[in-house]
Amino acid sequence: MELEHAPERVNKRLRLLQIIQILRGGHYSVHELARRLYPNTGEGTRSWLAIERAIQRDLGDLEQWEPLFQKMAGRPPRYHIPVSKPSLHPTEALVLHAAARLTYHRAGGENLHHLHALNKLGQLLPERVQVVLRRSYSDVGQKRGSKRESQNLEHVATAWLEGHPLRFEYQKPNGSGLWRTNVVEPYLIEAHPQNLDLYLIGKETSFHGDLRTFKLSRMKNLQVQRDQRYSIPETFDPKAYFVAAWGVVGAQGQPTETIHLRFRADAADRILEGGYAHLSQPVRNPDGTVETTLEAALDGSGLPREALPWIYSFGPRVEVLGPARIREHWLGELREAVAAAQKEAVGESA
16 A cells, blocks of 8 residues: 555656645755655655655756755755745735635545645745645545546646647537537636536537537547647627526527526525525515526526526425426426435335
């Protein structure tokens, strides 16, 4: 088990990035760097000695490449890379850090890219806060599973920021059908407000030439088309694109629907306190119920797919009053769920 965290298992470039971020936050010896990078490897083992030698070689490389690299006097020597902190209002630093933490906790794989971002943002905060934050990142490198999401994030970021089209294979959300090759010019990367998954919004040039939305974790075999470049047109307006979106599927140029809802009295406070951008001004009825409407984009089947999960989340405390076809779909889903539960109950009692 001790070989599990041997340095040869970690990409050297990635380890260098980690060391740079750590040294920008303080003064560390080789032993302390090893403990930060490989917290689960036993000291004194063959793997531990290999780790320390690898870090010493990395520090030698940094001493040549990084002009601000410092080797401090003393035994053992400590290393540091000073940085000048940008001027941010405390609230600005808090907002940026909170956003990064949300995607960090949702990320799959080893989420090292998210950790680097958090380390950079954490350096803008007081040391007494940084100490607490470092404890909250102690699970890095321990998360198991596919690394595809982290790799996808790197390719998508490169294509978007450097202005190259992105080629990848993609399958429909329900898992049906074949994987299809897409070529997309990325316009925006957006986090879904409910599940915090990251999505790419861009012009799909391989088939329809329309703006499309793609989930990063659903992509595979990504290739940045470095021999090609594109420009984001001035006509692309994210505010207009997401005007009626409940998630990340834009509605610019797409049909929308006004849905009439009535909430029971025991859910009224949640609606009246606000925070739902697409709801109309709620009206409280004499019996304590609350009525409101929402505007939602429709998919190809004519249903507000992204708004429906939010409606279902209220369970029996909400009723869809109209339009009729959406009310029928809502009722049909509820009836199907009840029928499945009743069938299971009969089977258990038999």
